[in-house]
Amino acid sequence: MTLRVLVAKVGLDGHDRGVNVITRLLRDAGIEVIYTGLFQSPDAVARSAVDEDVDVVGLSILSGAHQTLAPLVVAALRHLGSDVPVVVGGIIPANDVAPLIASGVAATFGPGSSIEEIVTTLECLHESTSP
Amino acid sequence: MWGRACGKSETSFADSGVRVIYRSGRSQWHDAYEESPAARSHATTQSGVDLDPVYGPDDAEFPGVYPYTRGIHPAMYRSKLWTMRMFAGFGTAPETNQRFRDIISSGGTGISTAYDMPTLLGLDSDDPRALGEVGRCGVAIDTLDDVRDLYEGIDLSATTTSMTINAPAAPIFAMFVANAEAHGVARHLLGGTLQNDILKEYQAQHEYVFPPRASLRLVRDTMVFATQEMPRWHPLSVSGYHIREAGSTAAQEVAFTLANGFAYVELARRAGLALDSFAPKLSFFFNAHIDFFEEVAKYRCARRLWATWMRDFYGALDERSWQLRFHAQTAGVSLTAQQPDNNHARTAIEALAAVMGGAQSLHTNSFDEAWTLPSSDAARVALRTQQVIAHETNVTRVADPLGGSWFVESLTDQLQREVGTLLEEILEIGGGSMLEGCLIGIDNGWFEGHIADSAYVHERAVQSGERIVVGVNAFTEIESSSPLNQAEGDGESRQRERLARVRRSRSDEAVRESLTTLRTDALECDTNLMEALMGTARAHATLGEIMNTLADVFGRYQAPER
Numbered sequence: 001m002t003l004r005v006l007v008a009k010v011g012l013d014g015h016d017r018g019v020n021v022i023t024r025l026l027r028d029a030g031i032e033v034i035y036t037g038l039f040q041s042p043d044a045v046a047r048s049a050v051d052e053d054v055d056v057v058g059l060s061i062l063s064g065a066h067q068t069l070a071p072l073v074v075a076a077l078r079h080l081g082s083d084v085p086v087v088v089g090g091i092i093p094a095n096d097v098a099p100l101i102a103s104g105v106a107a108t109f110g111p112g113s114s115i116e117e118i119v120t121t122l123e124c125l126h127e128s129t130s131p
Numbered sequence: 132m133w134g135r136a137c138g139k140s141e142t143s144f145a146d147s148g149v150r151v152i153y154r155s156g157r158s159q160w161h162d163a164y165e166e167s168p169a170a171r172s173h174a175t176t177q178s179g180v181d182l183d184p185v186y187g188p189d190d191a192e193f194p195g196v197y198p199y200t201r202g203i204h205p206a207m208y209r210s211k212l213w214t215m216r217m218f219a220g221f222g223t224a225p226e227t228n229q230r231f232r233d234i235i236s237s238g239g240t241g242i243s244t245a246y247d248m249p250t251l252l253g254l255d256s257d258d259p260r261a262l263g264e265v266g267r268c269g270v271a272i273d274t275l276d277d278v279r280d281l282y283e284g285i286d287l288s289a290t291t292t293s294m295t296i297n298a299p300a301a302p303i304f305a306m307f308v309a310n311a312e313a314h315g316v317a318r319h320l321l322g323g324t325l326q327n328d329i330l331k332e333y334q335a336q337h338e339y340v341f342p343p344r345a346s347l348r349l350v351r352d353t354m355v356f357a358t359q360e361m362p363r364w365h366p367l368s369v370s371g372y373h374i375r376e377a378g379s380t381a382a383q384e385v386a387f388t389l390a391n392g393f394a395y396v397e398l399a400r401r402a403g404l405a406l407d408s409f410a411p412k413l414s415f416f417f418n419a420h421i422d423f424f425e426e427v428a429k430y431r432c433a434r435r436l437w438a439t440w441m442r443d444f445y446g447a448l449d450e451r452s453w454q455l456r457f458h459a460q461t462a463g464v465s466l467t468a469q470q471p472d473n474n475h476a477r478t479a480i481e482a483l484a485a486v487m488g489g490a491q492s493l494h495t496n497s498f499d500e501a502w503t504l505p506s507s508d509a510a511r512v513a514l515r516t517q518q519v520i521a522h523e524t525n526v527t528r529v530a531d532p533l534g535g536s537w538f539v540e541s542l543t544d545q546l547q548r549e550v551g552t553l554l555e556e557i558l559e560i561g562g563g564s565m566l567e568g569c570l571i572g573i574d575n576g577w578f579e580g581h582i583a584d585s586a587y588v589h590e591r592a593v594q595s596g597e598r599i600v601v602g603v604n605a606f607t608e609i610e611s612s613s614p615l616n617q618a619e620g621d622g623e624s625r626q627r628e629r630l631a632r633v634r635r636s637r638s639d640e641a642v643r644e645s646l647t648t649l650r651t652d653a654l655e656c657d658t659n660l661m662e663a664l665m666g667t668a669r670a671h672a673t674l675g676e677i678m679n680t681l682a683d684v685f686g687r688y689q690a691p692e693r
Contacts, residue, residue, distance in 0.1 A: 013248065
């Protein structure tokens, strides 16, 4: 079955070059992608993820606010009873990765990540979380 | 709302710019040179070989002469070096003020403020939506008190300042003027630049608040105010930088930026400003990317096209209206998080391209910016990079040193043709009006589509290895070193405390009155809002209160779903 991914921009970060490109590259790889558009609240992202019944949520954050925003998205999803995995792409310094994982983020992708690496990770996450 | 067409020719104007061969000639240049500050200056190479101020056959294009392909001044940097304007901002106003002072004491010749995301979107630091973003990507500005602390101890009549802000440009500008006047500096003495280019926000950077036409009313008001009252101020910096960073090609960067520039020219004319009173106050802001010769050709073709269109299409008579002045910034997007030390080399090459291309002002990025806000040390090295180019390399002694190169001249012409075709298309979309073309292209996603397509093509080439990025997809044997100066800290809570203090100490009644006046004025389309905005600044209204008052009248922009 086709992997379904919700790609989302949370917070005030309007940089969408990365999210636009990754959306198209994921589609090229045969993944079904739903993109939320800019300036979403964590709650809105969680609701969309549940409504769209996606397999993975991917957040794009380039403003440096990932430590604040990503855990809020994870919490909002769990609050809605969803255990869908959340991954974060953006400028994420090495020191920030462990706290993000501890807050429930499943994987992070820093600058220069290859599309193969991203696709493989998404597929693994999906396999390991699907019943 | 807007009338139609203000150009005088109907068809295929862009083409004609290519076919007409400009031969300004040495004699015209010579007259201009004799009146320049560099007249009769003497320069040699490091080893003592004499250097002319410019080279070329007598019938070539020359700098300082229409269409200014080779630069806007006859002797370029022999007359005046570019302004080394460093962009900075983080945390609270006092912290950024300290960085400004560091820049000035290190020999920086201008300052430029980076605002945080909440400020750029007109939100107060205590707004729930600002959580996690206060003071992070720039400095937080909520009230006049922050503006006061930002410029504390800096002589605003001697140092030119630049404000990189767009949707809330008018209120922030009003706070700046009100603060200067409160410190005894009259508005006509203030020199600097307000970015204020809202069109590219809808096209590329996405820091918008109000719908486009309402935003343009604020742009109009700042332009009229500055034109009438602030002779040293540039109220608008038409910015291609963000268009390029969002993924456009060089030709798209120039085309969309010039189209936006022409749109503002049409806006100013509709507001009743005489073209030649306003156009010389426009400035531009371009990217300095890594493809060295393409960048040099890009600046050359941008100057030629601006001059041609302003003179022949818009009918400007003053030669200063034909001259495209620009600030450049090295390409943030070219910096790599991997092996960040390599970014020193990238920035130096890009800065050299901006100088070879005749920039009036330059910001050099710090090598650590792929990861974080620049550390003070990294920002100093970035400034030193400009100083090495300016004072050691001798490239400043001859104007347009690459002019006449068969390659660079051909590339200039090729880019000009590509840009001309795009300009022609935007004009057609707008039914003969560049302003309408820009607005329609924003509404229907034309600009964003072009930019996203180019970004995608670029990324595919990087992913496939066809385009090499050193340290990213080639030469990756070294482990990437991790980031350097993590600008963490409690800037957010400090700023909230600062704001709470202002809220406690100000007169709520004065705030209410000033906001009521603003609202009343905003309802009258023809009223200039600058005085009302300065009233809100003096009453210590917050940026969020001011923007919410305007949003009640203007509405908020919702990007169309695509």
